[in-house]
Amino acid sequence: MIVIKNAKVRRLLKILVPALFIPGVIAAGSYIFRDRNYFAATLAVAMLSLVLFIAGFERKKTGTRRLIIVAVMVALSVAGRFIPFFKPVTALTVITGAYLGGEAGFLAGSMSAVISNFYFGQGPWTPFQMFAWGLVGLFAGLLGEPLRRSRALVVLYGAVAGVTYSVVMDVWTVLWYNKGFDPALYLAALGTALPHTLLYTASNAVFLWLCARPFGEKLDRVKIKYGV
DSSP: OOOOOOHHHHHHHHHHIIIIIHHHHHHHIIIIITGGGHHHHHHHHHHHHHHHHHTTOSOHHHHHHHHHHHHHHHHHHHHHTTSTTTOTHHHHHHHHHHHHOHHHHHHHHHHHHHHHHHHHOOSTTHHHHHHHHHHHHHHHHHTHHHHHHOHHHHHHHHHHHHHHHHHHHHHHHHHHHHSSOOHHHHHHHHHHTHHHHHHHHHHHHHHHHHHHHHHHHHHHHHHHHHTO
16 A cells, blocks of 8 residues: 655645546546547546545555455445435445545545446446545545534435535536536536436435444444554
8 A cells, every 4th residue: 555655745635636636637538538538537537536545544554454444335335326216325425434534435435436337337427426426425524523423414414415416417417418518408407307316315315314323333443443
């Protein structure tokens, strides 16, 4: 496991990767690479997600152990995506971010998208999914303490995250359909997707209400046991 020892570099990467580098790669993938070369943008987003994760820890041992835990959460997210009308990927990403940190949450959301799409289908939408779920995990980490303390707040955040995911994905829908961003078309896409968005949001909120605390207790126990 690579370790970035310079604290200033780590802090800079934690800002630039999600705020500039990944959006830049996605924009390039949408306007330059187009559909046939979407895999280049997907690979770049995956690598940048790992860079962000690496920037979140100082010691090799701690980072390796955290990566194993994140891998388990990714596996659960991928499996959960096969549940019809439920798909608790957002909920599991929120839990990962809240209990393991924003960088771990971003990696869990990003990897859940790209790995599950090997079954559901890779395409130019994959980088958008990776970024959307990644942001869900990243902000869950930034709000980690209040989310861990309040069941109502984590459910509310999960609901907002579900809507945010749909809002980001509809940007891709407009770009794919129109080969450029059209605000009127974007509003139409949001309206058309509203029933699915509400169902997806409600399912993740229910999952968080029932499972956030039990999952969190197990993660806290693992963190203490292995010094993560």
